[in-house]
Amino acid sequence: MSDSRLLGPAEVRSLAEGLDLRPTKRLGQNFVHDPxxxxxxxxAAELTDDDVVVEVGPGLGSLTLALLPAVAAVYAIEIDPLLAGQLSRTVTDRAPGLADRLTVLTADAMRVRAAELGSPEPTAIVANLPYNVGVPVLLHLLAELPAVRHGLVMVQSEVVDRLAAEPGSRTYGVPSVKLAWFAQSHRAGPVPRAVFWPVPNVDSGLLAFTRREPPAGARREEVFAVVDAAFAQRRKALRSALSGWAGSPAAAEQVLRAAGIDPLVRAERLGIAEFTRIAAARPDRGPDGRSGGVGRRRTRAHPRRT
Incomplete structure (x- = not known):
């Protein structure tokens, strides 16, 4: 990448010292220093020169500098004002001919809205996601940025396994199902600990994904309400696990049979299409997919955090 001088270990340390930066676990700050x-x-992200990339947590700019020569534009979302202020200076210094491709937003990626990014619309997400919020950030961006068609993110290795898991596997759960609503995904390889500063105490991996159309029949909020309720008691048969969501065990069984689902099956055996059928089969579907119930007892399921 001749148009951009990438950062190595010495440059990363020098930038950090110049900013008097002390990486924090609270912000998930582990910076890649290996070109x-x-x-x-x-x-691995399979980018094209017309892609517009969202990068979350660019940090000191290691990945940003590698992205800029490969794409039309990069929106870098950085929550740390100190790092956000430095990023444009680093790009101007090390990739002056590409600086106009970069837009830096000082913001929390969990609260970013599409309107804040403007035009052109993002088409890809490529990021070293902060490990403490990687899953909710990815799901939020996929919901908020419908023009994103593919991406590659680095997260904790076990989180990659959960996100890419298939129904019936040991690691399959809420993150797996919710990501499947938006995209097909797969593990794209490991990342060794030694390429980070400071060195993390967990292994890292790459997750690749490609956008797909979600199943028809119910809205995302309705489907996710079913998923949260089902996995909140994942060891129970769905007839019991969905009793709060539906209003009673009998009401849950009624909905499951209407959806063509065995009431005694567990949540971990179902894919996104089956959860969508369950949501669509509820006869009194409310605006958020939770209100009401098909039985007499009307309670709310407690959503499981992702």
Whole structure:
């Protein structure tokens, strides 16, 4: 990538010292300092020169500098004002001919709205996501940015396994189902601990995804309400696990049979299409997919955090 001088360990340390930066676990700050790793990430993301990329948590700019020569534009979302202020200066210094491709937003990625990014619309997400909020950030961005058609993110290795898991596997759960609503995904390889500063105490991995149309029949909020209720008691048969959501065990069984689902099956055996059928089969579907009930007892299921 001849148009951009990438950061190595010495440059990362020098930038950090110049900012008097002390990486914090609270913000999930572990910075990649290996040029070969960021080149590999960009290759694995299968970007085209007309892609517009959202990068979350650019940090000191290692991945940003690798992305800029490969795409039309990069929106870098950085929650730390100190790092956000430095990023444009780093790009101007190390990739002056590409600086006009970069837009830096000082913001919490969990609260970013599409209107804040403006035009052109993002078409890809490529990021070293903060490990403490990686799943909710990814799901929020996919919901908020419908033009995003593919991406590659780095997260904790076990989180990659959960996100890419298929029904029936040991790691399958709420994150797996919710990501499947938006996209097909797969593990795209490991990332060694040694390429980070400071070195994390967990293994990392790459998750690749491609957008797909969600199942028809129910809205996302309705489907996710079913998923949260079903996995809140994942060891129970769905007849019991969905009793709060439906109003009673008998009401849950009625909905499940209407959806063509065995009432004694567990949540971990169902895919996104089956959960959508369950949501669609509820006879008194409210605006949020939760209100009301088909039985006499009307209670709310407690949503499971992702």
């Amino acid at each position: 070969n790793t960021v080149r590999r990430i960009v290759r």
